[in-house]
């Protein structure tokens with residue numbers, strides 16, 4: 442439950458830094474009160490330090506929480522690079538090949554038994570998602586047969602061909 446809804450709580454490469462910073466704020470705040478009780482006056486810099494640490498934690502959590510929501514993804518403006526992939530004529534077929542063979546696992550909230558978060562942080566649901574990941578989709582499911590995982594199910598060769606055709610259309 443927690444992991445599905447709060448990927449920041451477990452799935453970021455900075456999670457351990459954020460956790461350490463939480464403990465560090467405990468230290469700065471503690472230091473204030475220890476000194477205040479000992480000397481009658483707390484050192485004000487500890488509050489500044491606590492605030493700075495807090496800001497760093499927030500920044501880290503947004504940097505590493507890179508997966509946008511479904512709505513954000515649908516609404517966002519594509520980069521010129523993504524736009525090339527999304528506007529190709531062959532995109533529609535490739536998009537359906539991907540949503541039909543990848544999205545059950547590579548979703549913000551995967552529907553595949555045993556998969557609780559998008560594997561390797563790769564989400565393939567919206568057109569923007571697929572355009573963003575054009576190259577790795579091509580490499581993993583077009584050029585190679587690494588995806589879907591061989592023990593999951595057999596992907597229709599025609600769907601692989603559609604992915605290959607799309608990628609080569611755009612990249613020449």
Ligand code: HEC
Pocket residue numbers: 539542543544545546547553556560561563577578579581582588589590593596
């Ligand atoms: C049954 C679940 C499942 C399906 C379906 C699936 N994947 Fe994956 N995918 C995984 C898992 C699990 C991993 C992580 C593998 C690992 O850790 O080496 C992964 C990893 C990946 C990666 C990252 C590879 C890397 O090493 O960086 C890409 C890209 C990818 N999948 C693309 C796809 C595409 C494209 C499709 C559809 C054609 C697809 N996957 C279908 C489960 C799935």
